Amino acid sequence: MKKIAVFTSGGDSPGMNACIRAVVRTAIYHNIEVVGIMHGYDGMINDEFISLDAKSVANIINRGGTILKTARSKEFFTVEGRKKAAANLQKHKIDGVVVIGGDGSFKGALQFSAECPIPFVGCPGTIDNDLIGTDFTIGYDTAINTVVEAVDKIRDTAESHDRLFFVEVMGRDAGLIALRAGIGVGAEAILMPETKTDLEDLIKRLESGRKNKSSKIILVAEGDDAGGAFVIAEQVKKRLPFYDTRVTILGHIQRGGNPTAMERVNASRMGFAAVEALMKGEKNVMIGIVDKQISYTPFENAVKHIQELNPDLMRMVNILSL
Ligand code: ATP
Numbered sequence: 145m146k147k148i149a150v151f152t153s154g155g156d157s158p159g160m161n162a163c164i165r166a167v168v169r170t171a172i173y174h175n176i177e178v179v180g181i182m183h184g185y186d187g188m189i190n191d192e193f194i195s196l197d198a199k200s201v202a203n204i205i206n207r208g209g210t211i212l213k214t215a216r217s218k219e220f221f222t223v224e225g226r227k228k229a230a231a232n233l234q235k236h237k238i239d240g241v242v243v244i245g246g247d248g249s250f251k252g253a254l255q256f257s258a259e260c261p262i263p264f265v266g267c268p269g270t271i272d273n274d275l276i277g278t279d280f281t282i283g284y285d286t287a288i289n290t291v292v293e294a295v296d297k298i299r300d301t302a303e304s305h306d307r308l309f310f311v312e313v314m315g316r317d318a319g320l321i322a323l324r325a326g327i328g329v330g331a332e333a334i335l336m337p338e339t340k341t342d343l344e345d346l347i348k349r350l351e352s353g354r355k356n357k358s359s360k361i362i363l364v365a366e367g368d369d370a371g372g373a374f375v376i377a378e379q380v381k382k383r384l385p386f387y388d389t390r391v392t393i394l395g396h397i398q399r400g401g402n403p404t405a406m407e408r409v410n411a412s413r414m415g416f417a418a419v420e421a422l423m424k425g426e427k428n429v430m431i432g433i434v435d436k437q438i439s440y441t442p443f444e445n446a447v448k449h450i451q452e453l454n455p456d457l458m459r460m461v462n463i464l465s466l
Pocket of ligand 1: 155156185216217219220253269270
C-alpha cells in the first residue's frame, strides 16, 4: 500500500471529519500517501482528487459535515461511469480506498469490485444507526444528542402552556433516533416504523394521563406507519379537543453540529482501523465497533435492517412514561 484515497458518500453525518482525519494521519504514520476525493463517487468519476497531508486535517475533528463534501451519484450506477472512476483511480496510482458512507455506498463499492481490482474498505457514516455490523454508526450519537437538546427546549414552552407536542425526527426506515432520544427526553410515547402504531391506545393513554401532567411530548419517527406527526396530531386533536396540540419537525438540524466526544472517539477508531485493514489485505468489508471491539463485516452483509427493538427497552419506555 503506497497510496490510498478517502471519500465520503451518501448523506453527511457528524463525525465524518474525525474519521477522515484518522484515515489521513494513520496513513501518513505508515508512510502511505493519501488523497481525498471530493463529492463522493461523482468526484471519482470527474477526477476531483486532492492531496491531503497531516495539516490539511488539522482542526476538523470538532466539525460536523465533511470537508470532502458528499453526493449521491447517478452516474456511478452506470458501467460507463464506473469505468471512468476506475480509470481515474488507476491514473492516480491508488492502491486502496476508504469509503465513509451508508449501505448504498457499500453496495456501489461491491458492484465496482467486480469490475476493478482496487480494494475498498468502508466506515459506516449515517445518522440512522441501522446498519448490521456495528453497534453505533458515525453520526448517530450526535444526532440523538441534537434531538435531546432541541426537545428540552420544546419541553420548556410545552410546560409553560400545558401543550401536547408531536416532534418528528429522522428515520424513514428505522426508529432508533426516536427511541433513544425519546428515552432521553422522557417522551410520553415514541412512535416508530418498527412497531405498529395503535392510535386508539395512544388516545386512551393521553386521555387518562391528562390530569397527571401539564405538558406532553410524543416523538414520531418520520417513517411511522400512522402517517407522520401532522396526521397523528390532527387525529388526536379531533378526538381530544381539550389538548392544545403543536407539531415540530426537527429536519436537517439532526444532521449537523459538532460531533459528541463519543462520536469523535468511535469515528477515529474506525478510520484508524480502516487503514490498517487495507494494509492487512482486507477488501470489501465495513469496519464496525461491536461490544467495544473493532469488527469487519463483508459489504454484502452490511445492509440496512429493520432491527427488532430490544423488548426490555420497550417495556421500560411504557413504564417510565406513565
Ligand atoms: P445514507 O445512509 O445517508 O443514505 P448511503 O451511502 O446509503 O447513505 P445512497 O444514496 O444509497 O447513500 O448511496 C450512495 C451512492 O452509492 C449512490 O448515490 C450511488 O452513486 C452509489 N450506489 C449505491 N448503490 C449502488 C449500486 N447498486 N451500484 C452502483 N452504485 C451504487
